[in-house]
Amino acid sequence: MTLNLDVSKLETHQDGIPQQTIEPSLSVSEFEQRVWLYHQQHGDGRSQYASAYHLTGEVNMGKLVAALSQLSQDFPIFNQRYLFNDALGLTKQGVEASLLRVDIENVVSLEQAMQHLMVLQNQPIALDDDAPIRFVLYSGDIDGVVLGVVTHQILSERMDWQSVFQRLSARYNQPSLKRDWEGASTGRSAHIGYTPLTPQSEIGNTCFAWLQSAQPDIVIEQSWPATPTHSPERSLLARKYRVSLQGSVLDDYGLSQPNKKEVLSVIAALFARYLAVNAHAQQFDLYLPYEVERRAFELNGAMIETGLIAVKVTDVFAPIERSSAEILAQLNLSREHYSASYHGQQGAALVTWLVDPSVHLQLDQVNAEKRLFAAAHPKFAVTLGVGLNCQGALVLELTLAADASPHIGAFMLEQFVALIGGKAASSLHLHESDNRELANVSNTTMQTHEQTQAAVEAAILAEFRTALASQTMAADDDFFDFGGHSLIATRVIGRLLSDHGIEIHINDMFSFPSAKQLAQQARVYQARVHQPSHFDAKAAVPSQRNPIALDKAPLSLAQNSLWKAMSKYASVGLNNIFNLPFALKFLDRVDEAAFGRAFHAILLRHTGLRTRFSTEDNQPYQQVIPVEKLAQYQWFWTSQQSEGLPVNDLLAQEAEYAFDLDNELPLRLRFVTDDADGAQYLSLLFHHIVLDEWSLNTMMDELALAYRCYVQGCEPQWPMQPRPFHEFARKQRASDVNQAHLSYWLNKFEGLPWAEPIFPAHHPLSVEQQVECGEGGWVEIKIPQRVSRQLYVLAKARSASLFNVVYAAIAASLRLLGAPEKLIVGTPAAGRLDADYFDTVGYFTTLGVQLVDFAGVKSIWQLIEQVKNSINDSMSYTDIPIDLIEEGLKGVDHGTEGHMFEVFIQLHAKNKFHGAFELSENERVRFQQVDPDKSESGLGLQFEVMEESIDGEQTLRVMMSYMNKNYSPAQVTLLSDVNRRLFEVFADCVAQDQDLDQLQEQVAVLEATACLAHKGA
Template sequence: MSDTNTATAPSLANEREEYIWMQQLQEPEQVKYQLAAWLLNPYPDSAILHKSIHSLLATYTELNTRYEFTEDGDLYKYPDTDWTTCVQNEQAAQGQVTALLSTLAQQHWQPEITPPFLATVISTENSVILALRLHPILEEQFTLDGLIKEIHTSYINYSGSEHQLELTPVDLSSLNPAPAKKTQHTNVAALASIILTEFRSTLAEPNMTLDDDFFDFGGHSLLATRVIGNLQNNHGIKLNFNDFFKSPSARALANIAQQEQPVASVTQIQPEQQAPLTLAQDFLWQAYSAFDFSPVYNLPFAIEFQQPVNEEALQQAFNDLIIRHVGLRTLFKTSHQQTLQYTVPITELKQHQWFWPSSDSKDATLATEAAYKFDLTRELPLRIRLLKAHNGNTVLSFLVHHMVIDEWSLNTIMADLNIAYAARLQGKAPVWPNSVPSIHEFARMQQQNGINQQHLDYWCKRLQGAVKGLTLNSTVATASQNTAPQIEWLEIKFDSAFHRNISAFAKKHHASIFSVFYTAIATVLQKEGNLTEIVIGTSASGRTDPNYFDTVGYFTTMVAHRIRFNPQQPFTSLLADTSKQINESIEYADIPINHIQQALGIPDNQGLMFDVYIHIHTNNALNGQLNTPQGAIPYRQILPERNESMFGLHFEIMENQINNQHSLSMIITYQAHRYPTAVVERIAREVKQLLSKLAAQTSAQSGSQ
């Protein structure tokens, strides 16, 4: 038998390999390594043992195979000639062997770079253990018992028949014990250290100290959500958003944090290719259906690259994203008044067109792409098209349907695109930092758990009897249902000095920039309509389970806040009340607005209870850069035209950071047939004047100190 492998040409994977490979990507928790271990007696000759393992690998090249999905939609397997990648040697104390074997069993398989078979020789102070690990993708061809017999036979042949080697199976039944309970950290210093570690990880700021302000290092409400969720999920440390804004350093938070025993999260994983809609998706689908499946729920993102990009590598990178994030390859089908979502298998992706290079986009524009009407029953819910701008730069049109993505997801996608593009430029598949559960898993879990009644009661208690909609002194009667709404929009820009000063004002009053803008808008509307109260809608991430922080999907919920006005109340007092209401409601934001309105007795045909919607785009992911081995490629967002709106007045606060410079702007989209342009322009002007006054006061106070 030869001791040298001969290179074998790549070949197509069979159907079972494709199935296991796809399941590994979609539901890695379902795909477990087979592991067995044997105590070797007497102490074996190390060189002969390794030669015996090498002989096995030379005979069965499938054990050292890599799998890669090509841009043509085919799964290929590539035998590797370096047998040493399938063998590792470990030194361990006798008491550490079980932990080492458990680690081997739980490691994540990466098909492009990890062989499906591994032999680990573990040497302790008085014994040698041989562990064999086999991935299920090869379980029809091999068994661990068969493989160890081959190694044993080769060892006897190489060492001589007079040399015996006894194999005693190691009991591995204790490798999957119940999760150990986390240690209770009643010591404030220990709590502060845990919180600081989470700050550093979330913000990618390894030099943060215990007294550094979370928001001074780029923190914002979405990142605070991630920190709070991870602390609760991993350490049992309970914080709320009001705590965060009042005490935004690790040391200060440790003094007010409550710690409970963390509860292990159990997700029921099911391998089916279909799933129900999430509660948020169900609400969106109802609204989408009411608009006759028009492009109203298209999300037409667009960016312009400031330097040349490799279009082929970009297509491969997006293909990697579609494979990684199941939501991006989902179809929706309704039968018997129930809508389900279906996964498009990776092997069928080549049947769908979703990418157009610039050479195929000569007659296309961002406007024509934005107006495209998806057929979500048969098309992937995204369209990637490259265009050429007049200056020669490449423009990326990224059209995606709202059913499969929210703003949180967009940040995830752009971060993953950066990883994938850099890898594809080097001819490699991306190596992801983690595996992510799918939106389909979340939907099944949510269906199993049902509506959280305590959270629903929270909203009903606060919104019962609230005044619906918005009536201003100049409001025009609603147009006929048959009349197409007249949508207009305008933009207000602020300079960098304003951002610095309004941030200082917000920080001084333990509020966010969003809360300051929100309160300013509410104040101006109160004056415009002489209001006693108003219900304002806004967006919440809907991600109350930290396990799904990196999942691409539509989790976002609309929440409604009831703002009551007191004519004698100063702005700072209203700001405090508003901030408290917004922050404390985040914990209950998993309930879609349609369920809340049904519980309040509001008929579906009356529409939403609010006509004003305010939300913020923080650290917009569409302004950034692709990091490549040759240097960074900056890209900038191209704002879409606003020609659809389901709200009478829609305020979008845009907070960007470009080249370390912060900027703020606000876009107001409005139904001009109900709110005349002159009125909206006056509202915009007064909001800007109020905010500028607050910023100027802060600037003057800081200048006098």
């Protein structure tokens, strides 16, 4: 039974302390930001600590509840809440000091109390509403009372147990105590070294694999749970084991009058030897605390786990005196030596000093004893806590992660105690011959590690070569120098994880762009049986054994979002807004018949392209057209069938074609010849619902292969058959929308104003225009080669992508012209989170949004970093399309015209509409893209970043489309000029950063010049 006490209504002694008002906005440290973000990402209790204290004697429950509840009046940190909104980011705000909540639980045993506390530890604290500390009192059929405390790691920098428990004791012992005490903790020195926020690798992926549970269902009594059980909940708990030894055990190590660092160094050297023997290694990595006297600040209430330094014991069989002296020397180094940030070593053990806050609980006529309690999510797989109690005894506490065998801990501690006592030779067989054998094993282990690293490097390089079509690429070569970009990087990352069990973060691709460098950053999972991302090629032709291709399938989330938008735009007369009109001009003669056969092969291969769309019971669906019925649909025209039509007229006519998706293919390919010079042109028109940019590049690669084969008189041989798109749609819609992913976006954009034109209505360049809804135009912003090259260099210098840099420059331009400080930008994402469908042609792209927060950046470099992190960090959440985000923010029937963003920025990376079909060593068919003439726009401002290779030279340009009703011709010119100027400024910032505020004057001059020209016109 739980009693939730409203302690403000209890009859308690009043101490006359006035209600305290704290400053409404407080600075948030970098550590608090990291902890808060980790807490939000995981949504569980892994950032929380629990500790338990058994109070016996004459415990006065009323006085204890009152004393606990009043701690908020002594410690302002308990009255602080962490709030996030897009206007201010993460803020820390104070609330009026109110009495802390204290829960009372009735239990029948100490074990039940521990079970309840473990559950409570895993219940996440709502940092925006609740205090970052919880108290619960357990009473009933037990001797005395158990005080349970759950604290959040976000308090680590500013709370110490000594102050809290001393004040608790004072309030308990003197209920009428006045507020004349200044001992509340206000802070601590900055952490030195490494402070882990996340657990290390699963134990099976470290050198502690020999501790992994082999048969977890074997029942052996443990210290807690105290009774044998087959409960799966208990079998997956971290466990702690404790032993006390007479202090004289240290005499043999010259520690008859030891200090804490000396004791820690000796035990660490012994523990490294013990672990190395069992891991078959000759050296071992440890972490130790830099300071052992700051014990009261450890929030976990168990052991020092902050301010750690990395120590490598290079020879575990060296004399203990020498090993411990080397460790002690590292502990005694100056603070300056540890100013750099350390990162966790995979498989390192923590040897640290124990913490016991119960010594500060001095309650009248009450004995306080700290209970043995393991954290739910230990930061290390193996931890050894070392301490000296008040009687001078050596106390050891061994903690093992939940995935270790639940029966190994007691054995380990017993064996280690034997090693400390000098009995290691008989129990561990550490004879000289064994040392030599172990050295051989260690060498083999190191060789195996090197082989693993080599295998990871080889796998990464192989994926690089495949993705970039460059078999000459070496392990030291830069991924981006060989034509890589963010879309290809996403593909490589997915392939490495799904096919090889190698995890790479997208940011690491930019910071460590070679296979050799990236292998050092990779996280390798255990080998797994992988289902390949293809199936039998016979599945391309439906048969009695494979009727699935004929079934009706739902639309994917992205397609469904597009379908909703189609209806919205159609209601205002924009029926062709989702046409994708492409046009190619061939510089060499192309065999049109062979081209038609090649594309027919693509249709057979990718069912998503031969799909019709309709509705049933007001619900849209898609259905694949069988191969045998494909001839009933016309989708291809040769030049002869287009005779008499001028090229420009035909291209414009095709671009505005209105698809009947229920009765025809969602694509049209039409050749036309220019009568003036005989040049061949090709109009490729697709409906967006079946094609995205990723698919376009896949299609062009396969089209090149098929065309070459048909010209040479053979059939194309595909290495595999991609999975059909409708299979993906079924799979996605069979699962519920990922609410955690949706919440990510809703939390990010809640409360932000939606789209408004960049310029206000009263802007000097504004003009009243009578235009049709959706009427628009486009301009090209040309970027000189020098500027383009320098933007590439800047991207590389900032470990970012070219798109990140250009995106930041465009956003800065708009901000300097009056865009809001918190600018919502439409940004498409690949939407391919499942590597099985990387080779599938279809519409996966999600129309997403990003937030550019100028309140948080002051310079160009900072802006690039923010853009990079915002885009890369959101990639895991890009399965959520824009319609679900908008409906989540404003309701299903929000009725807002257009989208929540005014500005849309997208990348066309390594545009494959500029290139050639390679037929032989000396023969090729060259082609280049013809820009479409856009007369409709569904977006206020759209920037298309075109990264192209023309005649072997990399070029960069930006196409800006605009809606006429929002932007006058003079404003369009101003936007172009300012963007062009910002590209130049960014290009000059490779070696030195520049404040964004310094650019305001340059933009003001451009704007004033435009206004003068407009007046004189």
